[in-house]
Amino acid sequence: MSFFARLFFLLACYFVAAPTFVNAAVPGTECPVLDATDALARKSIMHYVCFHQASPGYPGHDAAYPGELPEDFKWTPSLGHELAFSQTRSVYWIRLNLSNNERERRLWYLSLNYPLLDEVTFWQGDDPGDTLVTGDKQPFSSRAVDYRYFLLPLALASGETLSVTIRIRSSGALNIPLRLETPSELIAGSNHLTLTHGLFYGTVLVLAIFNLFLFFSSRTAYYLHNAFYMGALGIFLFAMGGFANQYLWPSSPELANTAIPFSLLLCTLAMILFGRSFLEVTKHTLADKTLRVMIWLCAGVTGLTLILPYSQAILFNTALGLTTIFILSIIAISRWRQGYQPAKWYVLAWMVMAAGALIYASAAFGYLSDFLARESLMQVVVGGQVILLNYAMVQRWRLLNNKLLEAEQAARSELEYRVHERTAQLRSTMRELENANRKLATLSLNDQLTGLYNRRHMDNVLPELCAEARRTGQPLTIALVDADHFKIINDTWGHSFGDTCLQLIADILTRHVKRPRDITIRFGGEEFALLLPGTDTAGAQKVCKALLKDLHTTAVTAPDGARAGITLSAGIASLLPGEDQQELFERADSALYEAKARGRNQTVIAGT
Missing domain, CATH: 1.20.1070 (Rhopdopsin 7-helix transmembrane proteins)
Structure with missing residues (x-):
């Protein structure tokens, strides 16, 4: 029994008397600039973070925004260490300098992954108007993003450098684990x-x-x-x-x-x-x-x-x-x-x-x-x-x-x-x-009837494919495919047969869209989308003509023994310079409506 008593005593003494974290760093050092486009630099964010502990009565404790900090305010680099402090009445100022060295505007999220902080204030630059005041003493709606941790969206134009300042005060202990992530990483x-x-x-x-x-x-x-x-x-x-x-x-x-x-x-x-x-x-x-x-x-x-x-x-x-x-x-x-x-x-x-x-x-x-x-x-x-x-x-x-x-x-x-x-x-x-958890993870991104990806997956992946196409210069083509007069099939033979036809269409699409990076999506009732990275409009038109011909020549027997003719119309659009995913989708949708207007069972390329 004495062994366990001594063990508990030593652990309790450590817990009560352990020293507050003190970063072994040289004050006054200029904070380095983190290249936000560099994934390795983002993972080593604490090598770029500086902080200052402002005790009551000292400069910085009562400052309302970065512009009120004294000119000789000394920042201490964290040198790769995560910042953690025991209970204190001090105010902690955090400084992080970021730059965007890519050619287009990019978005990152700065996350402070510790939820138990009373007051957290973010500034982008020294402008007191560009302020986000949050913390667990504020309503949860005060946060920039509906998330259990504190997230700050940071949008930097090409070549832009931004200084982010955080002011933290808490009646309890302070953990300040910072992360800088892209939306996909987050x-x-x-x-x-x-x-x-x-x-x-x-x-x-x-x-x-x-x-x-x-x-x-x-x-x-x-x-x-x-x-x-x-x-x-x-x-x-x-x-x-x-x-x-x-x-x-x-x-x-x-x-x-x-x-x-x-x-x-x-x-x-x-x-x-x-x-x-x-x-x-x-x-x-x-x-x-x-x-x-x-x-x-x-x-x-x-x-x-x-x-x-x-x-x-x-x-x-x-x-x-x-x-x-x-x-x-x-x-x-x-x-x-x-x-x-x-x-x-x-x-x-x-x-x-x-x-x-x-x-x-x-x-x-x-x-x-x-x-x-x-x-x-x-x-x-x-x-x-x-x-x-x-x-x-x-x-x-x-x-x-x-x-x-x-x-x-x-x-x-x-x-x-x-x-x-x-x-x-x-x-x-x-x-x-x-x-149940496995099924939930699958159902969230897949269409239950056809097994194809659903609209949510397209909304997730299309912006990434557009960003990749702009970055690499490779073409990105989207084809929207819609079954012609599908309402007549449902009204004539019932929705059960209509579901069978949709599964047949999905099978044909899967047979013709078979490159590893090509993606087939059902995003509406009888509406499908083909995401074809690395493919131009000519290649997409070839694929669409093949699958339209395949479906047109496929015999589909209705429940009453009659032959149900199913045809498809397709609209094709390739990503243009400066175009976003919404504009690309709308051009492909317009091309699809043009194919319908021209008599259906055909393919139309946007702008032709």
């Missing part, structure tokens, strides 16, 4: 995180509901307490990650700040209730009295959490949570020594949680950098703890089964059946959740 990263977080929070929710079902079916208290714990922990991490501020209370900054320490307090209370019931603590013992005192302490702290400032409430509740983990671990070790075997896995689960919680808390309080990595680590830790706790519950079930076997063989068999049945339900639920 979307890709966001999609990845959305899937990861969706799986994590979905799993936590499923397990919480599953434990509720176990409680209702078995009336075993620790299932209810475990569901309470997972629910409270999920809400706490949801709030810490900025999701709650985005989705649950976007118009209530006060509630957003109160929810974090309050949900942490609920986690602590749930830990005590679950540990007390799972470890089967004997009533009126020292352990039982200690846990009762902790429960009443949590109830008393609830009122303080609602009135204390966030910085004080989160510190106090964090210390209370770590103390609770320590006390529960001591009680669990004692029960383990008494021969209660499930306590062994309970101890391991809380050792994993203690280590992860200390690292996560250290990052949240500014003692460690890279909050995103710590957030991911915390999710892994929670997953490991959930596995160990569920394994501990399985061990407890085995212990109960052995006791029941001594009393009644039939009852033991029934209980084993129930355990296996519930385990199978959990696995089935997890499989269904995983399959």
Whole structure:
């Protein structure tokens, strides 16, 4: 027991007394200019960032915009280190110089990937009018982009150099992880995180509901307490990650700040209730009295959490949570020594949680950098703890089964059946959740009837293809294809046969549009689009004539045995210099209408 006591003491001392991050840099150095078009430079953004800590009473603390900063204001380069600071009353100024060395106007997003900052103000240049004021003490609508982190769109003309200044003030710790990404990079990263977080929070929710079902079916208290714990922990991490501020209370900054320490307090209370019931603590013992005192302490702290400032409430509740983990671990070790075997896995689960919680808390309080990595680590830790706790519950079930076997063989068999049945339900639920996520990812970009890409995919990829064509000088051609008189087919033979015809058209398009980079899209009822990078109008016309001929000569038998004639009309347009994707699409659409007007079943090139 003394080993674990010393371990907790050392970790707690580190957490309370660890020094604030100080960047070993030489003040006064001119901030370098980051070439925003250079992907490697963007990944090394912290080598281009400078900062200044303005303590109360010093120049810069009360400055309202960059133009009010003194002329001898000294910037400190971050030298590649992420900026992380413990609780402070200082104001932090961040400076980043950007340039666009390409020949056209480009858009980037500067992201500050830490949601728990009270006040964040962005300036592009020194103009006080070009200001974005946001932060988690502002309504969520104050942000430039509807996103859990702080995003600043930066549009730079060719050859333009821009100085971005950020002013940050927060009552809690400060993490300032900056990223500079293109829209496609931001979307890709966001999609990845959305899937990861969706799986994590979905799993936590499923397990919480599953434990509720176990409680209702078995009336075993620790299932209810475990569901309470997972629910409270999920809400706490949801709030810490900025999701709650985005989705649950976007118009209530006060509630957003109160929810974090309050949900942490609920986690602590749930830990005590679950540990007390799972470890089967004997009533009126020292352990039982200690846990009762902790429960009443949590109830008393609830009122303080609602009135204390966030910085004080989160510190106090964090210390209370770590103390609770320590006390529960001591009680669990004692029960383990008494021969209660499930306590062994309970101890391991809380050792994993203690280590992860200390690292996560250290990052949240500014003692460690890279909050995103710590957030991911915390999710892994929670997953490991959930596995160990569920394994501990399985061990407890085995212990109960052995006791029941001594009393009644039939009852033991029934209980084993129930355990296996519930385990199978959990696995089935997890499989269904995983399959649902896979299907969702596929359905979001694919047409369900034909299997082709849908309009959303075209909206995503067409701007990129246009940008690539302008950059490389290669042609980009779009062909819009529409089935002629398709309403007559639906009205005559029904929509089911119409769907069959659409699938036939999709098959023919797929056969003729077969280069690896060519893209076939269904973007309307009977409307299709062909995106042909590296192909001019002559090549596109050749493809369209071939597929029109193929469909015209394909015999389609209607449900009544009649031959249904299906023809297509196509409009073709190639990207012109200075033209954007909307103008390209409209020219192709006009060419399609011209093909319809000329009698259908033909191809028209825009402008001919």
